[in-house]
Amino acid sequence: MSETAALPVARIYGEPLVELPSDLYIPPDALEVMLEAFQGPLDLLLYLIRKQNLDILDIAMAPLTRQYLEYVDIMRTRNLELAAEYLVMAAMLMEIKSRMLLPRPPAVQAEEEDPRAELVRRLLEYEQMKQAAHRLDALPQSGRDVFPIGVFIERAAERLPEVRTADLVEAWRALLYRARLSAHHHITREELSVRAHMSLVLRRLQEHRVLEFAELFDPARGVAVLVVTLLALLELARESLIDITQSESYAPIYVRLARPAAH
Numbered sequence: 001m002s003e004t005a006a007l008p009v010a011r012i013y014g015e016p017l018v019e020l021p022s023d024l025y026i027p028p029d030a031l032e033v034m035l036e037a038f039q040g041p042l043d044l045l046l047y048l049i050r051k052q053n054l055d056i057l058d059i060a061m062a063p064l065t066r067q068y069l070e071y072v073d074i075m076r077t078r079n080l081e082l083a084a085e086y087l088v089m090a091a092m093l094m095e096i097k098s099r100m101l102l103p104r105p106p107a108v109q110a111e112e113e114d115p116r117a118e119l120v121r122r123l124l125e126y127e128q129m130k131q132a133a134h135r136l137d138a139l140p141q142s143g144r145d146v147f148p149i150g151v152f153i154e155r156a157a158e159r160l161p162e163v164r165t166a167d168l169v170e171a172w173r174a175l176l177y178r179a180r181l182s183a184h185h186h187i188t189r190e191e192l193s194v195r196a197h198m199s200l201v202l203r204r205l206q207e208h209r210v211l212e213f214a215e216l217f218d219p220a221r222g223v224a225v226l227v228v229t230l231l232a233l234l235e236l237a238r239e240s241l242i243d244i245t246q247s248e249s250y251a252p253i254y255v256r257l258a259r260p261a262a263h
Contacts, residue, residue: 041089042126044071049123056123059116061100065093092119163246163253171213171253172230179219179226192224197232205242205257213244213253 011017038044048067049056072090099115140146201216217229233255236242246253 041086061097065097163244175217179223192228194231197228210256
């Protein structure tokens with residue numbers, strides 16, 4: 001029967017390596033052991049109790065103390081930084097264990113409080129806070145579960161096309177020309193009021209909302225009325241009571257009531 005060939009421990013460039021070289025150096029920290037992370041000694045104790053299915057109200061101190069000290073020893077051998085509170089808890093566990101092992105008279109035992117009472121109270125409070133923290137962590141969190149989205153809506157003020165002065169002058173000249181064509185040479189005395197014509201213009205705009213520039217004038221009433229009506233329009237525009245608009249150059253000019261300013 002042939003001797004069984006040794007299994008290779010590794011392969012280098014496809015070639016099997018049967019045994020490790022004698023001069024191979026393995027650093028002492030080449031193998032890292034990742035231990036369970038705990039938030040403190042109470043967290044470790046609660047983990048050990050739940051892992052062994054122990055009753056937190058009737059803790060078996062001997063196995064719990066032994067497992068706790070084993071964990072502390074592992075942390076020491078791995079050169080991990082050990083918080084002082086772990087050592088304080090170790091001393092407390094050994095004290096409780098010793099008090100429970102020492103024989104006591106029945107009368108003293110009936111009056112003395114259970115040495116585990118303070119530890120049980122702290123464990124129950126810690127477990128309640130830990131459960132509350134888990135419930136809070138399960139809630140949706142901004143930046144982890146939900147991400148706020150900002151929507152910026154810019155309400156640009158409506159910009160009306162500017163009316164060129166030349167177009168307004170041309171419209172005015174056309175009205176004057178029509179007024180001269182319909183003049184009748186009647187000599188009359190008429191009291192013309194700019195404020196009165198401002199009210200008339202506003203009344204007409206309230207009825208029709210938008211009117212062409214020429215529709216606000218009545219050339220048949222003469223040049224004087226045209227002048228007063230024009231002055232009324234300019235005064236209303238100066239007081240921002242009306243808007244005079246034009247879509248493009250040489251296009252019809254329109255007049256409408258100004259929109260109230262947004263507060």
